[in-house]
Amino acid sequence: MLRDNALEGNHFVVTGGATGLGKSMTKYFLELGANVTICSRKEDKLLAAADELEEQTGKRPFYVVCDVRKYDQVENVIKEATAKHGKITGLLNNAAGNFISPTERLSHKAFDTIVDIVLKGSYYFTLAMGKHWIANGIKGVMLNIVTTYASTGSGYVVPSASAKAGVLAMTRSLAVEWAKYGIRSNAIAPGPFPTKGAWDRLFPENLRAQFDEAGKVPIGRVGEHQELANLAAYLMSDFSAYMNGEVVTIDGGEWLKGAGEFNHLDAIPSPLWDDIAKAIKTNTKAK
Ligand code: HXC
Numbered sequence: 001m002l003r004d005n006a007l008e009g010n011h012f013v014v015t016g017g018a019t020g021l022g023k024s025m026t027k028y029f030l031e032l033g034a035n036v037t038i039c040s041r042k043e044d045k046l047l048a049a050a051d052e053l054e055e056q057t058g059k060r061p062f063y064v065v066c067d068v069r070k071y072d073q074v075e076n077v078i079k080e081a082t083a084k085h086g087k088i089t090g091l092l093n094n095a096a097g098n099f100i101s102p103t104e105r106l107s108h109k110a111f112d113t114i115v116d117i118v119l120k121g122s123y124y125f126t127l128a129m130g131k132h133w134i135a136n137g138i139k140g141v142m143l144n145i146v147t148t149y150a151s152t153g154s155g156y157v158v159p160s161a162s163a164k165a166g167v168l169a170m171t172r173s174l175a176v177e178w179a180k181y182g183i184r185s186n187a188i189a190p191g192p193f194p195t196k197g198a199w200d201r202l203f204p205e206n207l208r209a210q211f212d213e214a215g216k217v218p219i220g221r222v223g224e225h226q227e228l229a230n231l232a233a234y235l236m237s238d239f240s241a242y243m244n245g246e247v248v249t250i251d252g253g254e255w256l257k258g259a260g261e262f263n264h265l266d267a268i269p270s271p272l273w274d275d276i277a278k279a280i281k282t283n284t285k286a287k
């Protein structure tokens with residue numbers, strides 16, 4: 001979407017950048033000329049992703065092992081990434097944990113686990129990065145991956161919904177507070193984009209047959225990774241310099257379909273509309 005080398009001179013940190021959407025966004029950032037540092041818990045995945053991305057793009061991402069729930073490890077990523085590629089210009093909070101479950105079946109530890117990865121992980125990275133940027137007079141951009149249900153809420157993923165709502169509130173709050181330091185904060189709310197991580201935990205095989213994700217989306221399909229990467233590249237770049245505190249939904253219209261009072265009328269076959277129109281006209285004339 002952006003011109004060649006549009007991100008040259010940038011250095012982004014992407015949490016959870018070795019798999020799924022984080023890897024796809026990292027790939028596009030590299031293709032556009034940015035240096036990227038990826039981090040997550042599992043070194044084998046980081047190494048495999050670095051090899052794969054180098055082969056695909058000709059540019060190797062730097063990686064650092066980090067559990068985003070550990071503040072010292074978060075600070076270490078910033079230190080090591082800066083030593084490797086110099087000034088960090090953008091932070092993409094993408095790491096997450098999630099699974100579907102009736103809430104009453106969750107242990108308090110299960111709830112903690114999701115909230116700690118999603119909310120604590122995001123605010124630890126945001127805080128450490130913000131302190132570093134402010135102390136060193138560096139301007140930067142923060143982008144947080146939330147979900148559409150960060151705004152609407154959703155049953156069966158209540159820890160994730162609670163945590164993502166917190167991340168969204170943080171995004172909007174810091175967009176105002178830290179703008180004076182030249183730090184922008186935005187968020188993306190994706191709808192369904194198939195990844196192994198999400199599908200294994202949210203749409204396991206025995207559910208997939210019963211619930212068609214694409215069928216819930218007005219556009220009639222799930223998202224393509226490049227579509228999300230295009231948006232992320234724009235929001236991480238200076239082309240979006242006047243966007244701050246925004247959450248951009250990219251879901252093919254999925255959440256609005258669930259929200260609109262009469263959207264379920266999609267199910268009415270076209271010929272039946274003649275009968276319905278007739279009935280309505282008769283009723284209203286009778287009055
Ligand atoms: C109930 C569960 C559970 C399940 C784990 N737990 N899975 N409870 N149902 N399916 C409980 C455990 O029993 C334990 O509680 C507690 O949660 C912690 O589990 P651990 O396995 O020890 O945690 P950990 O090793 O830290 O792994 C975290 C994880 C795992 C979240 C459970 O799935 C993970 O690593 N996920 C990372 C990737 C991921 O989730 N990606 C999907 C993001 S998708 P007790 O009480 O027994 O100790 C996403 C998309 C949203 O966010 C929108 C889509 C449209």
Ligand code: NAP
Nearest residue numbers: 016019020021040041042067068095096192193195197198
């Ligand atoms: P994914 O591949 O499972 O990505 C999650 C990443 O987070 C993994 O790379 C994982 O790596 C990392 N991670 C988990 N816990 C961590 C921790 N404690 N410390 C550091 N890293 C950790 O799933 P995805 O679908 O690409 O999700 C990416 C983002 O998109 C998430 O924020 C998710 O909520 C959001 N999202 C996805 C969809 C979708 O349809 N796919 C829709 C809406 C929003 P390790 O296991 O190696 O740590």
